[in-house]
Amino acid sequence: MADSPSAGGPGGGPGTLEPTPGGERDWLRFRDDSAPDEPAVSLDAFLDQSNAGSVRIEAGDDVRHLAPHLERLRLVEIDFPKFRDGRGFSSARVLREMGYDGEIKATGEVLVDLIYFMRRCGFDSFAPDVPLDRADVESVLNRYPHVYQHAADGAVPIWQLRHG
């Protein structure tokens, strides 16, 4: 599985923190608002229950079904059953393109090297199955000085920098 098991787990080695979903001081949450505490329900359940505010998106779900309900939506959890399953990247970006500005949390097999790209797609919190090394995450997030294309993070692409 993910990072070295010996460094993981609650109270693991130095620099290693167990992410606490919903916790205010969670270093894997990149938002200022308070985390929604209502449990996320499946997409079908969400579409059935007119009062639900949190939804869990499985890899094969179509987030475009959420379009009419953005008003009441505060949290979308997008699951990565395997790190190789990249559908969740599109799901997050599509949500941001629809104008959703609530929390998008990546769950499942979320690996250090994916986080940079997930941030660019609009994910702003992470609940990996296996804890990540904070120093590694920070180094990965700051690796690239520029981007070549638009995404959901508002970064200005190189072609725009070139032409002012």
Add this chain to the structure above:
Amino acid sequence: MYKYDQYDQAMVSARVADFRDQTRRRLEGKMTDDQFKPLRLKNGLYLQLHAYMLRVAIPYGTLNSRQMRKLAHIARTYDRGYGHFTTRQNIQYNWIKLEDAPDILAELATVEMHAIQTSGESIRNISADQYAGAAADEIIDPRPWAEMIRQMTTFMPEFSYLPRKFKIAVIAAETDRAALRWHDCALRIVRNEAGKIGFEVFAGGGMGRTPFIAYKIRDFLPTGQILSYLQAILRVWNRNARRDNIHKQRMKILVHELGEDEFRRQVEEEFQHFLALGEDFPQAEYDRIAAYFAPPPFETGLSEEIDRSDPDFALWVDQQVAAHKAPGYAIVNISLKPIGQIPGDISAEQMELVADLAERYSFDELRATHAQNLVLPHVRKEDLHAVWTALHEAGLGEANLDLVTDIIACPGLDYCSLANARSIPVAQKIAERFADAERQKDLGELKIKISGCINACGHHHAGHIGILGVDRKGTENYQLLLGGSGDEETSQAKITGPGFDEAGIVDAVERAVERYREIREPGERFLDTYRRVGMDGFKEAIYG
């Protein structure tokens, strides 16, 4: 040729640091091999039978002498003194140590090269017509768009984990020298009735175990919308492809399952969406990039004469030289298929010689071709003899372009852990069998392509004659296929019948070729004869 600015350089350098860090974490045990694998693959590092293989990108097949010299240096310093040009205009090194890989990437970065996305489930190096910017028959140089696509598709966040690899090719001529319709997505620049240029778009091609020839999904796409359109294709595929079976995740399978029309409909819908987001590079960026591809300062008033008094030289000119758009110039093809050698292999010394020739005679430009050869794109006709003499002395003077000994072969069981059978020795034996220059010339254009397993790295589906290595009860066995093509009339080769052992396959190829000689009509190539008479016209001759 394109030149990096500070942004491009910063990105490639950052990638080196990124990979160095990933390698460190792997070596420190912070990552499992399973987790490291996709990361190293996105840097072109494969694990083969005996060692790591590193695949270096040559964007749209174009490189300069400085880059070629660096490739030679890497071959000498980190490998065994040679490199291997691939069927996608890249170069591979077969004997790389994992610990050295970050240093090699750092060396490449000093000459504006990299191995980004050269394997793994990513958008691969963009391939193009190797005669781009030189061909007499092209509408416009397609490489500025290839470079735009390269930039847009580099580290594209939404497509961080595509279902499978994604290969793009771009050309701008009627003649297809890039095996366009065997790509996941292929673009051909055309001119419409109003005189505007745009892209004809093909999607859903691919070889491997389930070959498909790409469908045309757009007759005409304005060139300024290509980046939106490509993203639309990628998104439809990324969201809808299967993820449960690695053999069914290529885009060709999705296009086939949805049907061409439904796939097109979904792409068009997503395309409208991307257009509205303003994803396309502006005209100013196209202009900036295109300026790097401006034609070199061709001299005028040059002689068109070629002195053919040396018969060996004349033979080489007839086979290796193609028409150039500038008067007095020619395109020179350098064969990497000397009889009995490994197709596509080249030594460090030969790389350096070719770099010298490019610098001296070809405005410092070189090209790699999908048939595993090299090209000097802009040579004065009056320099051809000097170029030939130098190539000849370096063992690169073979005159066999597109002939029976110009064989494409994958690494096969000599290197590859997925192989069922060896490809290289079969290629060598066939080349030796047909080595006679008169015989080759008499047989004319005949493309033999050999893969060591169904993954089809050696393009056997596209061979006029294809050879596929299979495992038959633990022994190497070869199936023979006929009738494939990667040109503008793309077709998929068909299996003739039961397979052969290694000696048997060489004889079977010869029987097929001799049958062609018997029944050909004047002017017919092997492929034309096959298309006229079909498999039945060959079967008996092959199986007796």
